[in-house]
Amino acid sequence: YSSDGLTWTKQNNNAPSDSDTTSTDGRIPRGTSNTADDAAAYVPVVLLDGSTYKMWYGTSDGSKVRIAYATSSDALNWTKYDNSVYNVSSGDGYAEKIISATDLSGYDYITAWVYANNTGNIVTLGFGENTSNEHYQSFHVDTINTWQKVYWDITAIPKEERDQVRLIRVTSESNANTVIFDNIAAEKFLNNPDGSTITSSPNEYIQYRAIMTTTQPTNPPKLYNVQLDWNNGYKVEQTDGNTVKLYNFTGESQDLRLDVIVFGADLAEYYTVNDQSIEAGDLVAMTGELDDYSVPILRKSNKADDPQLIGAISTKAGQTLGIEADDRRLLGLAGRIPVKVASDSAAIQVGDSITSSAVPGLAKKAEAGEMTIGKALENWIPDSDKSTVLMLISDARPLQTGYPITKLSQMKMVSVGSLNQTVKNFTDVKYAIQIDGNELVDQTSAFSQAMIANLQSGFIDAQEITTKYLSTNILQVNEKIVSPVIETTDLIASGTAKLNIAEVNTIKPQPNTDLTVDLSNLNDTSKVSSGAGELAKLVIKGFEGKSVATFDSYGNASFSGTLTAENITAQNATISGNLIAEEASISGKLTAKEIEAENIRFMEEQLNQNASASSTLADNYSSLSTNVNDIQKLLADIKNQPLPDVDYYQNNIGEDLNTNSQSTGSGDLNQFSNLIVSEDTNLYNLSVSNNFTAGNVMIEGNTIIGLSSELRLTALSSINFFDGAVAIAKDGTITTIGTLIAQGGVKTNEISALNQGEDININLGENNQLETSNDNPNSKLKIQNVLGEEVASIDASGSAEFNNLAINSLTINNVSTNSAVIAASDNFDRNGLYAPALETKAEVAGIGLIPQNQQEIIVYNDKVKTGSLIYITPTDDLAGSQMTVVKKESCETAAYSCRPYFKVAVSQTVPKDTKFNWLIIN
Structure with missing residues (x-):
C-alpha cells in the first residue's frame, strides 16, 4: 500500500496456510481438500462497493476452473464464501x-x-x-x-x-x-418495488405467469403472443415481439409492477471485440489473442466458411456471464438468437445449418463440410425484406452430411466390387452407403482431425494407422508386418514363415496331415551332394543357451541330457555312456559287460552288508561255540572230580602252601595248577589272565558274553560308559555327549529340546543351495507314510513340500512394501512390455497398486515359477469392477533375456490409485 503512490510498503507475501474462511495481509489462500480452489487461487478482480471490498478470483481444483468470491472491509482481511465441491458419482x-x-x-x-x-x-x-x-x-x-x-x-x-x-x-x-x-x-413475482408481495382485495388480483411443461420432449409447448383481459379494468397485452403493455382501467391509482423478460431466450457471455462496429446478429470468429484480463478477443467473420468461426452476437440475453464493458459484446452460448443473413445466400429452410458468408459478419446457408454454428428456426428467402433469421445456437463444428440419419440401422454398407481372400489389390474394391435400401450417399467430407467413437467403413486408404487394438476377420498385407509383439489365438501361414525366435506351448500337425520339420537346404544342394560342409540341424537349447539336443538332415540325433521314453525300438543301439530307464523289458537275451542300476546297487550293498554281517556272526558263533565247549568241558571235569576230604584240611595260616605248588620265594603268592573252592571265598583283588566265567556270564579278553538268552546290567542309579560320555539312568534315560548314530532309524512318539526354550537343529548337510536342481539336489528331511511314500519334506534351502497343509495363522516376514510405479513407456524401454509396473525383487508377498486411470499393473518378482499360485486381495473399493491375475511369466524356458512377472488387471479403468495385497506360493 502507499499514501502518495510513490512510496510503497509491502505486506507479508509468504504463501498463507490453506483455509476456506479467512485470510490476512491481502492474501487469498488455497482451499482445503474438495473445494474449488484446493489447487490454485489466482487473477483477482476487486471492486469497492460502498465501504465493502468485493473480490472475484479464479480457482482450480486440478481439473476444473471456477470463479470464487470474497469480501473485506479493509482490503487486507478477506472472508471467503463457501467453495466446497460436491460430486455425484453414480x-x-x-x-x-x-x-x-x-x-x-x-x-x-x-x-x-x-x-x-x-x-x-x-x-x-x-x-x-x-x-x-x-x-x-x-x-x-x-x-x-x-x-x-x-x-x-x-x-x-x-x-x-x-x-x-x-x-x-x-x-x-x-x-x-x-x-x-x-x-x-x-x-x-408480482412484488412491489420494495420487494413486498402485492396485496389486493378478493377477486382483484392479477398475476401474469405462464408455466408450461410436457412429458413428450418431442412436442414441447410454445408461448407466442399473450393477451390478458380483466373485467374490472386490468389488462396485460404483448403487442409485438418487443413490447408488453400493462393497462389500468379501474379509475383508481394502483401500485402495480410488471416484470417481463423480452427475448431472454439465450445464454450469453461477454467477450472482447477488436471492432466497435460489431453488433447484435453479427457472426464473429476468434483472433487467437487475449485482452489484459485473459478474455479472448473476437473479430467479425471475414470469409465464407471462416475456419475460426465461433458464433454470433446476442441481442438481449436472458442470462449473461462475464463483465460488461464498452469493448465487449455478448456472444451467444445457448438458446436462440437472430443472425444477419447475406443477400446472396441460398434460401434457408427450417433445420438448415448456418455458417459465415464472404460478407463480413453475415451468415449464409451451410453446405456439407463447412463450419456451422447453429440451425435455422425459420425460413428465409433471397430478396425478401427480412435481413435476419432466427437460429438455435450449437457448438461450432463442420457440417457432416446433408442426410438426416440418426440410427445406423437406417444405413447399409454395399460393395460395388468383389472381395475374397485371393484379392491382391484392395483398391479394386469399391463400397457405398445405402439409406433405407434405396438412395446411395455421395457426400464427400475432409477433416484435418476427427475423433470418432465408433467407425464403420467399407474401405480405408491410409498412409499410417496407429491403434491400440485392431480386430479384423481377414488381415491381408502385401509386403510385410513389422511389430515387436504379435498376439493371436491361431496363426496360419500358407507359405513360408521365418521366425528368429518362436515361443510356443504346443506344436501339433494339421488334421489328417504329418508334422514335418524340413532340414534340407533347397537353395544349395551342392554341399550335401559333394559331402562338403555341415548338414542343417534342428537344435534345441537349454540352460545358458547350451545345446541339449540336435537332429540333422540325415536323421542323426544327439542328446546331452536324459532321454525318457515309454518304449524304445531300435534295430541296433550303441550306448557309449550310461543308459538310464525307469522301466525296461527285454524279451530276448541281454548281454552286458556291466549293468548299473539303482536297485542293483542297492542289492549289491545289501549283499555286501549281509556277507559282512554273516562273516562277523560266523566268527562270533565260532568263538562262542569254542568258549561254550571249553566251559562245558571244565564243568564236566569239575563234576567228575571227587570232593576233597575235609579231614585232611590243615590250618596253614602263616605257612607256605606247598602241595602241588611252587613258591614265589617271597612268601606272598603261591601258584596252583587247579584251585577248587566249594564254599564261600573272599578275594581282595582278583586277576584272571585268560577267561572268567561266573554263572551264565563269561568274560574273555575285552568281551562280555551272556551264555543265556539275556544279559542284564543293573545299578542303583546309572550305568556309566567312557567316563560319562554315555550314561544310562535307572529310568532308562540315555545321555551321550557325542553324536548318536542310528543307521536303522529312530522310533519315538516325541522329540523335544534338551532345555526349555532352546532350539532343535536338524543339519541336512552342506549342500544348502538356494534352489534345487536335478544336477545338484538338496538334502531333505522327509516324512513318509506306512507305504514308504513321501508326504512331506523340507530341504536344506528351506523349501518345504506338503501334501496337505492346515494352519491357524501365517506370518510372512519377506513382505514387499509399495515401490515407485514405473510408467508404461519406461517399462517398455526397459523390458519391452507396455504397461505400468512395480519392482518387488524376490519377496513372496506384498502390497501393489493399479494407478489412477489405468486397468493393469505388472509386478516383477523373481519368485514367480511355472507352478506358482498367486493370490490377490483388493484393499480399496473397486466400484463393481473385478480384479484378476491375467498373466504369469516364469521365464524358466525363455531363450532370451526375460524377467519373471505376473500381471494384475481390473475389468474397467479405476478412478483412483487402487491397492491390493498379493501372495506367491510355490
Whole structure:
C-alpha cells in the first residue's frame, strides 16, 4: 500500500496456510481438500462497493476452473464464501450441502440453469429443514450439452416448512450422467418495488405467469403472443415481439409492477471485440489473442466458411456471464438468437445449418463440410425484406452430411466390387452407403482431425494407422508386418514363415496331415551332394543357451541330457555312456559287460552288508561255540572230580602252601595248577589272565558274553560308559555327549529340546543351495507314510513340500512394501512390455497398486515359477469392477533375456490409485 503512490510498503507475501474462511495481509489462500480452489487461487478482480471490498478470483481444483468470491472491509482481511465441491458419482447418488438457515417462505420459485450430457428426467433438486429430501422436484433435460433454465414452483409447500431451510440436495438419476448446475436462486413475482408481495382485495388480483411443461420432449409447448383481459379494468397485452403493455382501467391509482423478460431466450457471455462496429446478429470468429484480463478477443467473420468461426452476437440475453464493458459484446452460448443473413445466400429452410458468408459478419446457408454454428428456426428467402433469421445456437463444428440419419440401422454398407481372400489389390474394391435400401450417399467430407467413437467403413486408404487394438476377420498385407509383439489365438501361414525366435506351448500337425520339420537346404544342394560342409540341424537349447539336443538332415540325433521314453525300438543301439530307464523289458537275451542300476546297487550293498554281517556272526558263533565247549568241558571235569576230604584240611595260616605248588620265594603268592573252592571265598583283588566265567556270564579278553538268552546290567542309579560320555539312568534315560548314530532309524512318539526354550537343529548337510536342481539336489528331511511314500519334506534351502497343509495363522516376514510405479513407456524401454509396473525383487508377498486411470499393473518378482499360485486381495473399493491375475511369466524356458512377472488387471479403468495385497506360493 502507499499514501502518495510513490512510496510503497509491502505486506507479508509468504504463501498463507490453506483455509476456506479467512485470510490476512491481502492474501487469498488455497482451499482445503474438495473445494474449488484446493489447487490454485489466482487473477483477482476487486471492486469497492460502498465501504465493502468485493473480490472475484479464479480457482482450480486440478481439473476444473471456477470463479470464487470474497469480501473485506479493509482490503487486507478477506472472508471467503463457501467453495466446497460436491460430486455425484453414480445413479441415485446425490450431492448435499448444509447452509445457514434461509427463509424461503416469501419466495415463489426456485430456478436453476442446468447443463447435462443426457436427456430425460435425470436430475432432481431437493431441500429441507431437517433432511435434504423433505421436498424435491425432478426436471426434464430437453437437449444434451445445452444450458437450460428450470423452474420449481414452491408456493404449494407450507411456509412453516421452508422458513428455516438448512439443506440442499442435487441428485443424479442416471449412472452415465454429468450434470452442471449454475445460478440456483429463489425468486419472487408480482412484488412491489420494495420487494413486498402485492396485496389486493378478493377477486382483484392479477398475476401474469405462464408455466408450461410436457412429458413428450418431442412436442414441447410454445408461448407466442399473450393477451390478458380483466373485467374490472386490468389488462396485460404483448403487442409485438418487443413490447408488453400493462393497462389500468379501474379509475383508481394502483401500485402495480410488471416484470417481463423480452427475448431472454439465450445464454450469453461477454467477450472482447477488436471492432466497435460489431453488433447484435453479427457472426464473429476468434483472433487467437487475449485482452489484459485473459478474455479472448473476437473479430467479425471475414470469409465464407471462416475456419475460426465461433458464433454470433446476442441481442438481449436472458442470462449473461462475464463483465460488461464498452469493448465487449455478448456472444451467444445457448438458446436462440437472430443472425444477419447475406443477400446472396441460398434460401434457408427450417433445420438448415448456418455458417459465415464472404460478407463480413453475415451468415449464409451451410453446405456439407463447412463450419456451422447453429440451425435455422425459420425460413428465409433471397430478396425478401427480412435481413435476419432466427437460429438455435450449437457448438461450432463442420457440417457432416446433408442426410438426416440418426440410427445406423437406417444405413447399409454395399460393395460395388468383389472381395475374397485371393484379392491382391484392395483398391479394386469399391463400397457405398445405402439409406433405407434405396438412395446411395455421395457426400464427400475432409477433416484435418476427427475423433470418432465408433467407425464403420467399407474401405480405408491410409498412409499410417496407429491403434491400440485392431480386430479384423481377414488381415491381408502385401509386403510385410513389422511389430515387436504379435498376439493371436491361431496363426496360419500358407507359405513360408521365418521366425528368429518362436515361443510356443504346443506344436501339433494339421488334421489328417504329418508334422514335418524340413532340414534340407533347397537353395544349395551342392554341399550335401559333394559331402562338403555341415548338414542343417534342428537344435534345441537349454540352460545358458547350451545345446541339449540336435537332429540333422540325415536323421542323426544327439542328446546331452536324459532321454525318457515309454518304449524304445531300435534295430541296433550303441550306448557309449550310461543308459538310464525307469522301466525296461527285454524279451530276448541281454548281454552286458556291466549293468548299473539303482536297485542293483542297492542289492549289491545289501549283499555286501549281509556277507559282512554273516562273516562277523560266523566268527562270533565260532568263538562262542569254542568258549561254550571249553566251559562245558571244565564243568564236566569239575563234576567228575571227587570232593576233597575235609579231614585232611590243615590250618596253614602263616605257612607256605606247598602241595602241588611252587613258591614265589617271597612268601606272598603261591601258584596252583587247579584251585577248587566249594564254599564261600573272599578275594581282595582278583586277576584272571585268560577267561572268567561266573554263572551264565563269561568274560574273555575285552568281551562280555551272556551264555543265556539275556544279559542284564543293573545299578542303583546309572550305568556309566567312557567316563560319562554315555550314561544310562535307572529310568532308562540315555545321555551321550557325542553324536548318536542310528543307521536303522529312530522310533519315538516325541522329540523335544534338551532345555526349555532352546532350539532343535536338524543339519541336512552342506549342500544348502538356494534352489534345487536335478544336477545338484538338496538334502531333505522327509516324512513318509506306512507305504514308504513321501508326504512331506523340507530341504536344506528351506523349501518345504506338503501334501496337505492346515494352519491357524501365517506370518510372512519377506513382505514387499509399495515401490515407485514405473510408467508404461519406461517399462517398455526397459523390458519391452507396455504397461505400468512395480519392482518387488524376490519377496513372496506384498502390497501393489493399479494407478489412477489405468486397468493393469505388472509386478516383477523373481519368485514367480511355472507352478506358482498367486493370490490377490483388493484393499480399496473397486466400484463393481473385478480384479484378476491375467498373466504369469516364469521365464524358466525363455531363450532370451526375460524377467519373471505376473500381471494384475481390473475389468474397467479405476478412478483412483487402487491397492491390493498379493501372495506367491510355490
